Amino acid sequence: MGVDTKAKAAVKKPAVHPNTWVFYEGEFARYNDVRLGLMTHALHYGTAVFEGIRAYWNEKKSQLYLLKAAAHYDRMRRSANVMRMELPFSTEELVNFTIELLRRNEYKSDVYVRPLLYTSSEEIGVRLHNLNRSFFIYSVPFGKYVETDGGIKCMVSTWRRVPDQSLPARAKISGSYAQAALAKSEAVEAGYDEAIVLSVDGHVSEGSAENLFMLKDGEFVTPPVTDDILEGVTRQLLIKVIEEELNLPVLQRSIDRTELYTCDELLLCGTGAQISPVIEVDRRPVGNGKVGEFTQELQSIYFGAVRGETPKYKDWTIPVY
Numbered sequence: 503m504g505v506d507t508k509a510k511a512a513v514k515k516p517a518v519h520p521n522t523w524v525f526y527e528g529e530f531a532r533y534n535d536v537r538l539g540l541m542t543h544a545l546h547y548g549t550a551v552f553e554g555i556r557a558y559w560n561e562k563k564s565q566l567y568l569l570k571a572a573a574h575y576d577r578m579r580r581s582a583n584v585m586r587m588e589l590p591f592s593t594e595e596l597v598n599f600t601i602e603l604l605r606r607n608e609y610k611s612d613v614y615v616r617p618l619l620y621t622s623s624e625e626i627g628v629r630l631h632n633l634n635r636s637f638f639i640y641s642v643p644f645g646k647y648v649e650t651d652g653g654i655k656c657m658v659s660t661w662r663r664v665p666d667q668s669l670p671a672r673a674k675i676s677g678s679y680a681q682a683a684l685a686k687s688e689a690v691e692a693g694y695d696e697a698i699v700l701s702v703d704g705h706v707s708e709g710s711a712e713n714l715f716m717l718k719d720g721e722f723v724t725p726p727v728t729d730d731i732l733e734g735v736t737r738q739l740l741i742k743v744i745e746e747e748l749n750l751p752v753l754q755r756s757i758d759r760t761e762l763y764t765c766d767e768l769l770l771c772g773t774g775a776q777i778s779p780v781i782e783v784d785r786r787p788v789g790n791g792k793v794g795e796f797t798q799e800l801q802s803i804y805f806g807a808v809r810g811e812t813p814k815y816k817d818w819t820i821p822v823y
């Protein structure tokens with residue numbers, strides 16, 4: 503029996519060109535030449551850890567800048583450790599494979615890089631021990647993940663962030679993104695752009711795939727790493743920029759839900775999301791309901807740095823070509 507035509511029409515083609523180079527099992531191969539088995543453990547049980555890395559194309563310099571790749575692979579190693587897995591290469595090797603991959607694909611646009619370490623055993627049985635692992639990296643041209651210019655409207659999700667006691671949010675585990683997907687779709691289908699998710703104990707944790715900062719009375723505040731957040735690479739960069747360039751303090755403390763309604767500025771940040779100003783939460787304007795002044799300043803510093811324009815932040819990026 504075939505798939506009915508309606509369902510067939512709804513299936514989207516992959517966003518990646520079939521001839522794109524990927525790094526698979528220690529070698530470079532074409533995207534379409536790699537096949538995973540139907541029984542692949544990670545596909546059924548979410549037993550994988552991954553990363554999302556960006557590279558930014560600078561037209562003026564004819565150069566592609568890979569952003570904070572080593573920090574992402576270091577985090578991946580820590581995520582793997584939580585899941586009783588081991589990355590098969592050093593961070594330096596992984597950064598070099600990534601550069602080689604981007605060179606082979608000859609990108610002249612912004613790119614997203616996705617490494618995945620996954621349980622590749624083709625067998626039934628939920629566990630972490632005595633299973634095979636595999637590793638790949640693919641890359642794909644990539645623009646905005648969420649809006650960054652006019653600001654976004656968020657809802658506080660009815661879903662709670664996965665707690666450290668059951669599925670550690672600080673590890674980037676594939677399975678935990680089912681929770682993020684529940685929150686994201688609930689928000690988008692209710693007419694919002696993005697979800698803000700509370701921890702099980704009711705504090706603001708993060709967006710569906712972004713960390714969160716708010717500005718209140720001249721101080722930036724971001725949830726601490728103990729409020730079930732992913733310890734974001736972008737979050738770390740912004741803490742430094744806010745302190746050093748905006749000369750404002752950054753407090754890492756728990757945030758109540760209603761502080762989202764009473765703060766002066768709010769933003770979500772992440773490799774995918776970049777810096778996304780939040781202008782409304784639960785139908786209440788944030789500040790004056792427009793993109794905040796400090797958020798705009800942060801965006802301008804961030805977007806300059808990631809495209810290799812700022813000598814001070816040269817160490818954020820590696821030129822690929």
Ligand SMILES: Cc1ncc(COP(=O)(O)O)c(C=O)c1O
Nearest residue numbers: 711712713732734735736772773
């Ligand atoms: C759940 C979650 N929180 C936060 C972030 C932001 O992390 P980073 O800045 O390292 O991309 C991401 C993005 O990967 C994420 O998936």
